[in-house]
Amino acid sequence: MWKVQLFKLNYDDRESRAVKDVVDSGWITMGEKTKEFENNFSKMLGGSNIHSVAVSNGTASLHMALLGLNIGSGDEVIIPALTFVADINVVKMVGATPVLADCSSYNNWNVSAETIKAQITHRTKAVIIVHYAGYPCEMNKIVTLCKRRGLYLIEDVAHAPGAKYKGKSCGTFGDYGCFSFFSNKNLSVGEGGMLVTKNKQLAIRAREFRSHGMSALTLDRHKGRAISYDVSNVGLNYRIDEIRSALGLVQLEKLRDANRKRGYLIDRYIKNLSSIKDISIPFQNLKNIEPVYHIFPILLSNSIDRVWLINRLREYGIQSSIHYPIFKEFTAFKNLNLNSAPIAEDIARRELTLPLYPTMSFSDVDFICNSLYEILEREEVA
Numbered sequence: 001m002w003k004v005q006l007f008k009l010n011y012d013d014r015e016s017r018a019v020k021d022v023v024d025s026g027w028i029t030m031g032e033k034t035k036e037f038e039n040n041f042s043k044m045l046g047g048s049n050i051h052s053v054a055v056s057n058g059t060a061s062l063h064m065a066l067l068g069l070n071i072g073s074g075d076e077v078i079i080p081a082l083t084f085v086a087d088i089n090v091v092k093m094v095g096a097t098p099v100l101a102d103c104s105s106y107n108n109w110n111v112s113a114e115t116i117k118a119q120i121t122h123r124t125k126a127v128i129i130v131h132y133a134g135y136p137c138e139m140n141k142i143v144t145l146c147k148r149r150g151l152y153l154i155e156d157v158a159h160a161p162g163a164k165y166k167g168k169s170c171g172t173f174g175d176y177g178c179f180s181f182f183s184n185k186n187l188s189v190g191e192g193g194m195l196v197t198k199n200k201q202l203a204i205r206a207r208e209f210r211s212h213g214m215s216a217l218t219l220d221r222h223k224g225r226a227i228s229y230d231v232s233n234v235g236l237n238y239r240i241d242e243i244r245s246a247l248g249l250v251q252l253e254k255l256r257d258a259n260r261k262r263g264y265l266i267d268r269y270i271k272n273l274s275s276i277k278d279i280s281i282p283f284q285n286l287k288n289i290e291p292v293y294h295i296f297p298i299l300l301s302n303s304i305d306r307v308w309l310i311n312r313l314r315e316y317g318i319q320s321s322i323h324y325p326i327f328k329e330f331t332a333f334k335n336l337n338l339n340s341a342p343i344a345e346d347i348a349r350r351e352l353t354l355p356l357y358p359t360m361s362f363s364d365v366d367f368i369c370n371s372l373y374e375i376l377e378r379e380e381v382a
Ligand SMILES: Cc1ncc(COP(=O)(O)O)c(C=O)c1O
Pocket: 057, 058, 059, 060, 083, 084, 086, 087, 130, 156, 158, 159, 179, 180, 181, 182, 191, 192, 193
């Protein structure tokens, strides 16, 4: 149906073989592959003091982070106004109150220390930041702010595995880093996630929590290492399985190269789109960051009807998308009285996401840019 779709898996024989090996091994629930995936993920993040706990999805890792910090009723958690619904859902799910921090600017769509600070009250307990589209937030200022004001810091790194701020990996700045390995992510296993912390005690608690709070796993019993188990704290089943961990190991090996390819495609997009006056491109000329280009968001001028453009692109065979609709507009959050975030709300109305994936070709990018040029510069705009 599509000539260029929004996202395609970066999979080949290696992923197929990895899955077959696990199936053939006769052990598919969480086991040795998962341990290897966790260890290699910690290494990728660059530290012997980093503990990675693989879980069933990114939302589970965010939920576990809030529960691990005992955040609940009466607490406020500051989250970005421009992010995926998972961030507000987990805050609501633990009974806390979400408060929205605006984007830094029309160029940097991430939250900043200033936009977070503007929302701090005596009830604020934690801050969740998102490295939107794979561009790291200004972490030094955010870490300093959180330390000074006694706030927990959770990094939602769903868009940014492998990204760095001042040479340090995103996901290792706060109390927890929460990664998603959903199908369309830079590291993709279908459904999966990773909870990362430098605090050994939090990591031990997380390992127990993801498996009903049990002190021993099915694998331990299979290996004869345990007969029974204790449950010292309640937990849930947020386990990953060996099939997904095996996929994760292959994807992890490909990650650096795949992220680099994404960067080349973005360079091409930026060069090609500079002649279209109704399109501006965010995250330009930011310092101290090594982005990983999860998605390619553009900002349309006020005069462009976004739905019309999405439909015109569809006629050319190009899939596009929106990151993200604003929370207030979702039925579930209409009565929450969420604070306003003017820049994020304006961006949310005008943002358009164009296709991006590592196996995309330069000619795909050229085709998309030429089509946009045709539609926006040559045709009569509705
Ligand atoms: C910013 C952000 N946070 C959290 C999530 C949730 O991850 P998952 O879908 O793995 O639960 C996603 C992805 O879907 C995301 O994009």
